[in-house]
Amino acid sequence: MTPELYNFILKTADDCFILGHRNSEWTGFGPFMEEDIAFASMAQDKIGHAWLLYKMLDENPTAAETLAFKRAEKDFKCCHFVEQPIGEYDFSLMRHFLFDHADQLRYEMLMNSSFEPLAHFAKKFKGELKYHTMHADTFILQLGNGNEESKARMQSALNFCLPLALGIFEAYEGEQEIIAQNIFAGEKVLQAKWLEKISPIIKDAGLQMPDMASLQAVNGGRHGFHSDYLQPLLKEMREVVDAFPDAKEW
Amino acid sequence: MYGNGYTSPEEAAKQKPDPLAGEDLQQLALFEERIAKGEKIEPQDWMPKEYRRQLIRMIEQHAHSEVIGALPEGTWITRAPSFKRKLALIAKVQDEIGHAHLLYNAAETLGKSREAMINDLLSGKSKYSNVFNYPATTWADVTVIGFLIDGAAIVNQVINAKGSYGPYCRALERICYEESFHLKQGHDALVHLAVGTKEQRAMLQDALNRWYRPIIHFFGPSDKASVHGTLLMKWKVKMASNDDMRNQFLDQYVPKIRELGLDFPDPKLNKNAEGIWEFSDPNWDEFFATINGNGPCNAERLAVRRWAEEHGRWVRKALMNPNQKQVLPLS
Numbered sequence: 001m002t003p004e005l006y007n008f009i010l011k012t013a014d015d016c017f018i019l020g021h022r023n024s025e026w027t028g029f030g031p032f033m034e035e036d037i038a039f040a041s042m043a044q045d046k047i048g049h050a051w052l053l054y055k056m057l058d059e060n061p062t063a064a065e066t067l068a069f070k071r072a073e074k075d076f077k078c079c080h081f082v083e084q085p086i087g088e089y090d091f092s093l094m095r096h097f098l099f100d101h102a103d104q105l106r107y108e109m110l111m112n113s114s115f116e117p118l119a120h121f122a123k124k125f126k127g128e129l130k131y132h133t134m135h136a137d138t139f140i141l142q143l144g145n146g147n148e149e150s151k152a153r154m155q156s157a158l159n160f161c162l163p164l165a166l167g168i169f170e171a172y173e174g175e176q177e178i179i180a181q182n183i184f185a186g187e188k189v190l191q192a193k194w195l196e197k198i199s200p201i202i203k204d205a206g207l208q209m210p211d212m213a214s215l216q217a218v219n220g221g222r223h224g225f226h227s228d229y230l231q232p233l234l235k236e237m238r239e240v241v242d243a244f245p246d247a248k249e250w
Numbered sequence: 251m252y253g254n255g256y257t258s259p260e261e262a263a264k265q266k267p268d269p270l271a272g273e274d275l276q277q278l279a280l281f282e283e284r285i286a287k288g289e290k291i292e293p294q295d296w297m298p299k300e301y302r303r304q305l306i307r308m309i310e311q312h313a314h315s316e317v318i319g320a321l322p323e324g325t326w327i328t329r330a331p332s333f334k335r336k337l338a339l340i341a342k343v344q345d346e347i348g349h350a351h352l353l354y355n356a357a358e359t360l361g362k363s364r365e366a367m368i369n370d371l372l373s374g375k376s377k378y379s380n381v382f383n384y385p386a387t388t389w390a391d392v393t394v395i396g397f398l399i400d401g402a403a404i405v406n407q408v409i410n411a412k413g414s415y416g417p418y419c420r421a422l423e424r425i426c427y428e429e430s431f432h433l434k435q436g437h438d439a440l441v442h443l444a445v446g447t448k449e450q451r452a453m454l455q456d457a458l459n460r461w462y463r464p465i466i467h468f469f470g471p472s473d474k475a476s477v478h479g480t481l482l483m484k485w486k487v488k489m490a491s492n493d494d495m496r497n498q499f500l501d502q503y504v505p506k507i508r509e510l511g512l513d514f515p516d517p518k519l520n521k522n523a524e525g526i527w528e529f530s531d532p533n534w535d536e537f538f539a540t541i542n543g544n545g546p547c548n549a550e551r552l553a554v555r556r557w558a559e560e561h562g563r564w565v566r567k568a569l570m571n572p573n574q575k576q577v578l579p580l581s
Contacts, residue, residue: 021328024340028324029554031562033317033351040344051333065332089565146568153564177337233328240331240389246447249438250331250389 004174005115005183006057010067011077011172011222012106016173017068018230019082019099020046022239023092031089037146038135042096045128050123056117069241072229076171079221081164083229092141092148094157097136097201098165102194104129109190137201144205156205162210166217172221184203251346251394251403251429252379268302269481285486290416293359304361304487305415307376309400313353314371318347318551322386322396331389333444336437338571342396345428352424354419372556380537381464383545390450390457391528396436396459398503402468404429405499414486438504444510455512462514467540469496500527 006209023046026039032250041118051151054064086092107129143150169187195212220226240250270278277296284291291297305560318430320343326345330336354364357437381399404426411422443454470492473479490498500519504527507513518530539545 010389024327024336027327027340027343028347029315029558029561031558031565033347033354035353035562035565036320036347037344040340040347044344047333049341051337067352069331069335074460088561131509140572143568146571150568151565229568236328239329244331244449247331247450249442249446250335 001057002174002197003102004177005181006224007077007172007174008178008184009053009057009118012075013050013057014021014078015066015099015168016046016053016103017039018076018078018233019051019095020044020048022082022084022086022098023232025086025240035089037119039096042054042100042132042135042146042229045132046215049125049128052121056121065128067122069238073226073234074224076226076234077222077224077232079164079170080166080218080225080227081161083227083233084164085229090143090153090157091160093136093139094154097140097194098161098198100129101134101169101197102165102168102190103145104234106184106190106241107196109185109193111143112182113184118183133169134247140205144202144207151206154205158202159210162212163215164218167219167221169194170217251319251381251399252312252406260557270298273298273513273572282484285414285484288420289414291414292416293331300481301485301487302360304482304485305364305418308416309353309360310362310367310370311377311379313350313357313367313494315382316346316350316353317371317555318378318382319351319399321551322547323384323392325386326389326392329389330392338439339392342432345432349425349428350422352564353418353494356415356421359494368540368555368559374543374552377541378565379468380541380545381468382551383540383547384461384464387460388453388457390440390453391461393436393440393443393454394457394461396432397440398431398436398465398507399468400432401463401503405495405502406434406469407462408497409489412486413468441510444512458507458512460516462516463532463536466529467484467534467537469493469499471512471534471537475559491536492578500529501525512559537546 002185010210020043022043023039024043027036027043030039050068051064057063057067081095083240084091084095090160104126104175107122107126110118113122114120140154144154169191175186178184199209206225275282278298281291281301281504291301294491323339325344327336327339328341332469357367358364367376371378386395389424392453407422407426407429411419411426413419440454443450445451473492476581479488501521504514504519516530518528521527543549
């Protein structure tokens with residue numbers, strides 16, 4: 001596998017893994033139990049996708065575990081958006097809406113990838129993500145059009161999330177080669193499709209899109225520079241593994 | 251995961267000397283005849299007030315136990331030590347919430363809303379399984395809960411699925427089906443610790459030591475002598491005595507733990523010549539103190555539920571908007 005392909009798959013997997021971890025934190029804490037169940041399902045899908053992608057990088061049976069549980073923070077390539085704590089439901093819902101539309105479109109594009117294993121899994125992932133975006137859209141529309149408080153909360157969440165969401169599309173090392181090899185059409189193409197997809201839903205939800213040109217993307221993740229939230233997340237995730245360095249299996 | 255219906259001393263004191271006072275005796279006879287024939291009672295059917303009251307209390311306690319039961323294990327979702335364990339634990343805890351969902355729906359058919367039940371949980375009026383008032387302090391606790399507490403809950407639920415109230419029985423059948431997978435994942439994770447490094451094994455034995463007493467408490471105090479229990483058994487609200495269920499559980503699970511070369515911290519835990527498991531006095535005072543709010547985690551468990559309730563209120567309120575445009579799924 002070329003280094004640029006490795007890097008492309010790694011950053012895609014890291015986003016899914018860390019967001020899945022975050023979404024799993026809602027299990028038992030949602031605004032009503034149907035949402036606990038929904039976020040737990042989406043978390044399982046995301047972590048499952050990450051697991052498959054990590055395995056694609058290295059077939060060694062313990063490689064995925066090592067990437068998840070042993071790798072240094074600076075070697076993660078996830079964007080800052082997925083690292084943010086779950087906060088309140090408005091933030092988590094808006095992140096889920098913005099990220100999952102990008103994720104779904106990414107896999108739609110990857111269905112035509114020249115790298116066959118990615119094209120193969122993209123079909124499967126896309127089918128699952130259809131339900132994630134359906135869930136997100138349903139609640140964005142209802143809460144945006146709900147009452148004064150829910151509208152204000154969703155608008156604030158949108159304003160807060162958009163610069164972070166732009167970090168999803170940060171250029172990464174080797175992107176030009178990935179485009180040239182027809183593995184993926186590129187982050188800028190994805191970003192344009194994404195904006196086209198989310199804008200009408202945001203409008204229907206009665207929310208205002210800020211002037212995109214004035215927003216500064218929160219970048220750095222694709223180059224190993226992370227927010228203050230990733231290190232504590234990894235430390236918590238590895239609490240058991242770190243306490244038992246001799247353990248081979250769990 | 252649920253042990254058995256618990257009647258607090260205050261509740262028992264409130265019990266009317268004649269719970270059937272004022273009932274239409276002809277209707278009652280028909281009702282009891284149907285139950286004796288093994289028919290299920292459905293929501294629209296006639297039922298004595300006491301039957302309705304007891305079922306609401308029991309299904310509600312069960313539902314709360316699932317919601318609160320999600321919390322001790324839920325705290326380990328973010329710390330589960332591998333992909334497999336992480337995914338299994340999220341799915342498992344998610345199932346527990348799903349069980350609560352099914353059970354609140356079943357209880358609602360008897361006339362008490364989910365909201366009212368949750369309010370009673372948060373105010374401390376309604377009880378839930380005592381076992382969840384203990385902390386899950388290590389990863390091994392997750393495996394012990396998954397194997398032994400889920401195993402104990404299955405004993406209770408399989409028996410109660412043969413009860414008389416249709417919606418509760420149907421919910422229990424589905425719950426048992428899912429719990430049997432919980433048991434498998436709990437067993438698999440527990441065995442991995444038992445055959446792991448000596449540190450992993452020591453962590454497991456420590457968890458077994460700490461969970462032994464709550465597990466003995468799980469089915470509740472002996473209730474064979476209770477008059478109140480007799481009526482509930484006749485109506486198939488309660489299908490077996492606490493002692494019988496506890497005995498069935500010990501019979502199934504103690505050998506499985508001993509097979510692994512592990513044990514419970516009770517030298518008196520043994521099966522006698524009549525096939526009855528004997529054990530040391532498990533200190534029922536501790537059980538009563540815990541169920542009445544003075545256990546190690548009661549305050550924390552309810553505080554977490556209150557957080558979720560308060561922080562989610564704006565969402566629930568907004569979704570109640572009568573002018574809502576979005577009424578159908580988008581598919």
